[in-house]
Amino acid sequence: MLVSAGQTREPTRHRGARAPKPLVVGIIPARYAATRLDGKALLDIAGKPMIQHVYERARLATTLDDVLVATDDQRIVAAVEAFGGRAVMTSPTHRSGTDRVAEVARSLSCDVVVNIQGDEPLVDPEAIDAAVRPLLTDADIRMSTLATPVGDRQEYEDPAAVQVVVDKQGFALYFSRAPIPYLRVDGGESPFGAEVRHPGSGLRPRRHVGLYVYRRETLLWLAGLPPSPLEMTEGLEQLRALENGCRIMVVECDYSPIGVDTPADLAHIRQLVEARAAEARA
16 A cells, blocks of 8 residues: 555564565556647547556556556546546646656655556556566665667667667666667678677667656656756656766566557557457457
């Protein structure tokens, strides 16, 4: 159960007891207005609003102690409460989902906050767990995210497919909408497959998956900082963390998210969800 600000957790009762597991809360930011699909959080997918699909998938993540929705619209609050979820009203002026999540996190006494995209109705619970685990096992990690191998050159060169490069410990060196790292490939061989065929490297390009896990104090600190130069240049808010010295652990996974930004995306998701439902009934 969610712990509100002002409450305290039950203290350890005897010396030598293991420290309690950090309290982890998943927060799904969901604003009503959208550039191409207004009210998309409430769009019907197989008989349920999209936000319900996201919420129910997130609830399957074993590392999350609770899940709630952060929104700017009472219609979304009503929809979430109708299916038994919890939603919190936030300011309508936030520039990003992270700012919306941070507003809610200020009123909670949790230890770790997971920012779960509200337009990915097939979000993978195992991917959420993979992103959370580094913060449960290493107290020095302040923030984590996900990446998945790039599938082909078209994806590699797509500005919407954000790339990330990491150091030998798995921490992000940089995120960009440009294709990084630059691939010098001899002999015309494709760099995509089991590994990049670049002499001596063995690297594969990684596509960033926009799910973030923060220590609560790190999230509130980042939300209080002004947008950074690289963040504004690339249009990538995670660069604010790197520019201010916050390391980001990047966990590689097989999850490739399908977001809903256009009517075509919505039609595709509806087909996938309905196909899964038919398989489950068979």
